[in-house]
Amino acid sequence: MILAFAISAVSVQAGPVHTAKNVAKSTANTAKNVAHSTVKGTRRAVHTVVDIFTP
Numbered sequence: 001m002i003l004a005f006a007i008s009a010v011s012v013q014a015g016p017v018h019t020a021k022n023v024a025k026s027t028a029n030t031a032k033n034v035a036h037s038t039v040k041g042t043r044r045a046v047h048t049v050v051d052i053f054t055p
Helices: 003-054
Strands: none
Touching: none
16 A cells, blocks of 8 residues: 555656746747747848849
8 A cells, every 4th residue: 555655746847847847848849840930031131122122
């Protein structure tokens, strides 16, 4: 019975750690995607300005 309680206590503690790991991974992926979109948008804006001023 003590062993069963110890195993269930470890399982309960592992849940939040696993969730925090997923949140951190998701946040990192979102930051990467935002950075990529920003670079893409900046590149597009620069090309638009160059096209306007190119005779």
